[in-house]
Amino acid sequence: MPRAPREPDPSLAHALARWDDPLTWSVPVATFAGSRLAIHGLMAVWCLAELALSMSFRRIGAPFILTALGSLIAVVVVREAARLAVGRRLGVDEGYVPLWPGGALLIPAPPRRTPHALLYLASAWAANALIAAGLAAALLAAGAPASSLNFDPFNPTASLIQLSSGTQVYLWWAYLSAVAVLAVNLVPALPLDAGRLVEWSVEQRNPHASRRAIAVLSLLVGVGIIVLAALVESPRLIPVGLVCLLTGSIELRRDDFSRSIPTALTPPESSDHHDVPFDDPFDDEGTAPGAVTGGPAHDTRVERGRPRGVSSRGAPEPRAHTPPRDDDDDAGHPGHADPAPEARLDAILAKISREGIASLTDEERTILDAESRRRRER
Incomplete structure (x- = not known):
């Protein structure tokens, strides 16, 4: 949603x-x-x-x-x-x-x-x-x-x-x-009531698939409504179909992004370090822990309106581990940008969990991109 x-x-x-x-x-x-x-x-x-x-x-x-x-x-x-x-x-x-x-x-x-x-x-x-x-x-x-x-x-x-x-x-x-x-x-597509009920029902069975499933359903229903409007010559149905198409496309975009975030922020495993757990910034409870470094959690439980109006669904299960960071890892490497403060990064991830990638400012996008690149290069 x-x-x-x-x-x-x-x-x-x-x-x-x-x-x-x-x-x-x-x-x-x-x-x-x-x-x-x-x-x-x-x-x-x-x-x-x-x-x-x-x-x-x-x-x-x-x-x-x-x-x-x-x-x-x-x-x-x-x-x-x-x-x-x-x-x-x-x-x-x-x-x-x-x-x-x-x-x-x-x-x-x-x-x-x-x-x-x-x-x-x-x-x-x-x-x-x-x-x-x-x-x-x-x-x-x-x-x-x-x-x-x-x-x-x-x-x-x-x-x-x-x-x-x-x-x-x-x-x-x-x-x-x-x-x-x-x-x-009664039309089973977002952002309509029946669509929200369908999304909630799917989420009870498979939380990670619910967003993509309802997005595809909304797109199909939107196309069907527009075709029906043309067949019965009822132009008032066209805006309803267009809204379903718009909402479905936005949901697909958010699902793709939420699936890419854990991969982008997870560095490759290394045998030179002892593994410590990596906390998924998008957990099933709709909260974003202080997780990139395993820090203390802060409660950011949010709407699931979308838009579950709106916790993050579609994100993969935690699948990698973050090695402990040596304070001198980047010493002598002027090409490495200073890492973003963890509290700032956690706040950006929590915002994505609440409102989707579209809500980020240019500054927040820059911080997220820089941190993703830094972790890939380590």
Whole structure:
């Protein structure tokens, strides 16, 4: 799952500065249950596109489209707020939650206990279902026929001819928005609710394979959605497919990088030294110990939202040993750069574990590359 930044900077400049991580292209707007809610650029683009289409003579009028857009945004905010509220009660860490028309692109990590994780991951979908049921009841109470609740998902406006008052029409549009968000999140791909449940289920069986498995699944589902959109001539499905493709490609990139880190930082074994254990900087518990030199561990447990919203999965098991370092090893070798302070290197590895390679600054990338080269040359 894409990782949710743990301590987001609320400034607009920071929100837009991470150009290499499209899932974070958002503007923070509010704080709820300790987490930061943000409006992703996709939300704004999608709303503007719907308003532009509503001005066509073949489309439904702008007032009804505004009702649908307002209802959809309200549904998305309420469902994700419900997830955050449940997560807070279950001890989930706070995070950064960018919103798009399908829900949240990133969420904080689920709890580790199975019942709590299932409750947390399904809470947004359950809240969404309650909203849809409430709007359906209100629509029937307003005098609309029960048949208006069943509509063609690719041509929903055909049901409007069954409505006889403005109140019914506005309630119907709100109901349509709630059902649309509910249905989209049944698609088994990231960053949708069903995809997160699939990822969590796979992780219980094989933690190191879960990221790549769900990434490939998201790519395949994304392609399928785009093909379906072309077949049924429904352009509104195309953004959903593109988001699934984007998230899947980001997950593949993060998995490739997480697999390469332990190899890059592990020096070759030498018979001239006694072996001491090498601590994997990406352990199964989601923590990054003070591990490159076997130093004291520091707790950096983080989200697994991705984005397990977001502990590092896909990293190989520890497979090598680090020989003890002689203080004079580099003496007389001016070509060797001074090693990075271990605390600094540990902090960089912990950041990769939380947020992925895309979150590193140029300075952090330079330190990591230099340390990798230094260890290969030893």
